[in-house]
Amino acid sequence: MNEKLMFSMHDEKLDNMNVKQGDDGTVIVESSARLHMGFFDLNGGLGRKFGSIGLSLAEPTIQLTAKESKVFSLKLGQHVSEALLEKATKMIEVFLNELSVETSVSVEIKQFVMAHAGLGSGTQLALTLGAALNALFNLNLSTQKIAMLTGRGGRSGIGIAAFDYGGLLIDGGRSASSAVHQSVPPLLVRYDFPEAWRVLLIFDHAEPGIHGSEEKMAFDQLPTFPEHLAAELCRQVLMKAMPAIVEQDLTAFGESIQTIQAYTGDYFAPAQGGRYASVPVSKVLNYLENDGVACFGQSSWGPTGFAVFESEAVAAQYLSVLKTQFQTEQLSFMVTAAQNTGANISYESVN
Numbered sequence: 001m002n003e004k005l006m007f008s009m010h011d012e013k014l015d016n017m018n019v020k021q022g023d024d025g026t027v028i029v030e031s032s033a034r035l036h037m038g039f040f041d042l043n044g045g046l047g048r049k050f051g052s053i054g055l056s057l058a059e060p061t062i063q064l065t066a067k068e069s070k071v072f073s074l075k076l077g078q079h080v081s082e083a084l085l086e087k088a089t090k091m092i093e094v095f096l097n098e099l100s101v102e103t104s105v106s107v108e109i110k111q112f113v114m115a116h117a118g119l120g121s122g123t124q125l126a127l128t129l130g131a132a133l134n135a136l137f138n139l140n141l142s143t144q145k146i147a148m149l150t151g152r153g154g155r156s157g158i159g160i161a162a163f164d165y166g167g168l169l170i171d172g173g174r175s176a177s178s179a180v181h182q183s184v185p186p187l188l189v190r191y192d193f194p195e196a197w198r199v200l201l202i203f204d205h206a207e208p209g210i211h212g213s214e215e216k217m218a219f220d221q222l223p224t225f226p227e228h229l230a231a232e233l234c235r236q237v238l239m240k241a242m243p244a245i246v247e248q249d250l251t252a253f254g255e256s257i258q259t260i261q262a263y264t265g266d267y268f269a270p271a272q273g274g275r276y277a278s279v280p281v282s283k284v285l286n287y288l289e290n291d292g293v294a295c296f297g298q299s300s301w302g303p304t305g306f307a308v309f310e311s312e313a314v315a316a317q318y319l320s321v322l323k324t325q326f327q328t329e330q331l332s333f334m335v336t337a338a339q340n341t342g343a344n345i346s347y348e349s350v351n
Helices: 082-099 123-139 142-150 158-164 176-181 213-221 227-247 250-272 279-290 312-325
Strands: 028-042 048-069 073-076 104-111 168-171 187-191 198-204 293-299 307-308 331-336 344-347
Touching: 028 123, 028 158, 028 227, 048 123, 048 158, 048 198, 048 331, 073 082, 082 104, 082 142, 104 123, 123 142, 123 158, 123 344, 142 158, 142 344, 158 168, 158 187, 158 293, 176 293, 187 227, 198 250, 198 279, 198 312, 227 250, 250 307, 279 293, 279 307, 279 312, 279 331, 279 344, 307 312, 312 331
Parallel strands: 073 104
Antiparallel strands: 028 048, 028 344, 048 104, 048 168, 168 187, 198 307, 198 331, 293 307
16 A cells, blocks of 8 residues: 555454553553644535544653453553543443443553643543553454544544554545434545654643533534635645645645634634634744744644644754743643554553
């Protein structure tokens, strides 16, 4: 199969991934955050709505271990918020009850992607937990089935595809029938992200992004997205972003992402308070735009912002400048690479 292009294969089972059997039965699952760079058809006039473009990141990561146990236990590692406890417990209960697993599990979440930051933490938590139980109990579940059991992937399939494959991902949105059957938007195409390119993340630690019922309300109350703008954004993805990735043209790719961000950000402005959800992040993005940075934007509902640079050296230069220009406890920055492979599932060996 072409390394640059891969069509959706969500019917593949998680147990076909690289899993090494160990003697102690402890499963280790590690996945990572993703950027949601934007929707390109919020009109839905052709029978499908949303359609997403996004990128799997090498960091931040989520890592957990799980093993079979007579009594359920859930341990949260250092720097993992206690707010995860209830969410993770409910997800595990769903899997055990829905799949009629007769025994229980002991789970430790060692690392976690920050919640409500626009980085897909809820989806990755659901998929890593589901993958661990799938491996432990030989449940023969696809990633799509795990997502459906926990109500993930309703509007975007980027997080599910990122878990399976990594890379730059484009999905086909949701049709009326997929909404009824709760199926995940299909992955249309997947590319390796250029190895040299780096992503700078801009975190706002004071402003959580829109999520849950607030997100649903926002979509319900927003006006119909103009059809001609949806057509323009689809063209931007097909005739600009996709060829630009193949040719590793960051300027053209960035122009496409900026166009998507501008139209969708302005559309969501009544719900999130502006083109970008966070005022401090917005100031950083405006600075980058004025300095001629090719590719930047907000991931999902934010507040996390991002910018893409052609090399580690250039990203490091901007990181240093931003830390000086925007000295505040509310903001922090990280430079990371893309993740061009899917989640890692392994068994812990006995010491």
